[in-house]
Amino acid sequence: DADVTQTPRNRITKTGKRIMLECSQTKGHDRMYWYRQDPGLGLRLIYYSFDVKDINKGEISDGYSVSRQAQAKFSLSLESAIPNQTALYFCATSDLTGDNTHNEQFFGPGTRLTVL
Amino acid sequence: SQKIEQNSEALNIQEGKTATLTCNYTNYSPAYLQWYRQDPGRGPVFLLLIRENEKEKRKERLKVTFDTTLKQSLFHITASQPADSATYLCALTTGGYQKVTFGIGTKLQVIP
Numbered sequence: 398d399a400d401v402t403q404t405p406r407n408r409i410t411k412t413g414k415r416i417m418l419e420c421s422q423t424k425g426h427d428r429m430y431w432y433r434q435d436p437g438l439g440l441r442l443i444y445y446s447f448d449v450k451d452i453n454k455g456e457i458s459d460g461y462s463v464s465r466q467a468q469a470k471f472s473l474s475l476e477s478a479i480p481n482q483t484a485l486y487f488c489a490t491s492d493l494t495g496d497n498t499h500n501e502q503f504f505g506p507g508t509r510l511t512v513l
Numbered sequence: 514s515q516k517i518e519q520n521s522e523a524l525n526i527q528e529g530k531t532a533t534l535t536c537n538y539t540n541y542s543p544a545y546l547q548w549y550r551q552d553p554g555r556g557p558v559f560l561l562l563i564r565e566n567e568k569e570k571r572k573e574r575l576k577v578t579f580d581t582t583l584k585q586s587l588f589h590i591t592a593s594q595p596a597d598s599a600t601y602l603c604a605l606t607t608g609g610y611q612k613v614t615f616g617i618g619t620k621l622q623v624i625p
Contacts, residue, residue, distance in 0.1 A: 401556075437521065439617035440557070440602070447610075487556050493611060499545035499564075500611035502604075504556025 400424045401505035403488050409511045418473045418508050420488030428491045429471040433484040478512040515540040517616040525622045534588040534619045536603030543605035546586045551600045593623045
């Protein structure tokens with residue numbers, strides 16, 4: 398089974414709709430992240446969480462919110478979707494214990510979101 | 514402002530040759546530089562890292578160099594194979610909480 402899973406894998410929605418993307422991990426990592434990826438812009442950090450009670454904004458958090466329901470679950474919400482939120486969304490985890498002082502990121506398979 | 518630059522144009526190379534990808538950065542003092550591989554429709558996967566006090570790292574057919582004076586890393590794949598075709602991302606680890614920032618990636622196509 399995959400260590401980091403995302404649901405849904407693909408989603409088409411309309412402008413103004415509320416949508417939630419979910420991420421679950423079985424790696425036991427404390428840190429979780431949400432990124433979006435756009436052609437020519439690369440991966441950009443939306444939100445990150447270092448533990449269940451910790452939520453931090455990334456570089457492009459406007460229009461998004463997150464919830465860390467448990468160590469293993471981190472969801473991303475678009476309260477009112479707009480077309481420029483069309484992108485590939487990735488959840489990632491990391492853990493700075495042991496040899497991972499470089500903060501290696503473990504990514505999920507991604508969610509392709511289209512906002513019409 | 515901080516910037517990570519990777520050649521956004523695709524790199525086409527003949528099978529068996531060495532592929533060299535470049536990552537340049539400005540206004541960063543990274544503790545680590547990482548390289549990831551991303552296949553279409555999938556999440557990036559970690560390949561290799563190099564520390565700020567290291568000049569070169571090798572792993573099988575992969576080699577990474579890191580020049581903190583030039584602010585540049587080179588990523589080499591020797592004896593390239595069609596299965597090496599993918600997008601390769603460099604990422605810098607900086608700051609107290611080990612923030613990771615990604616470049617946009619370079620697409621490599623190995624032609625049989």
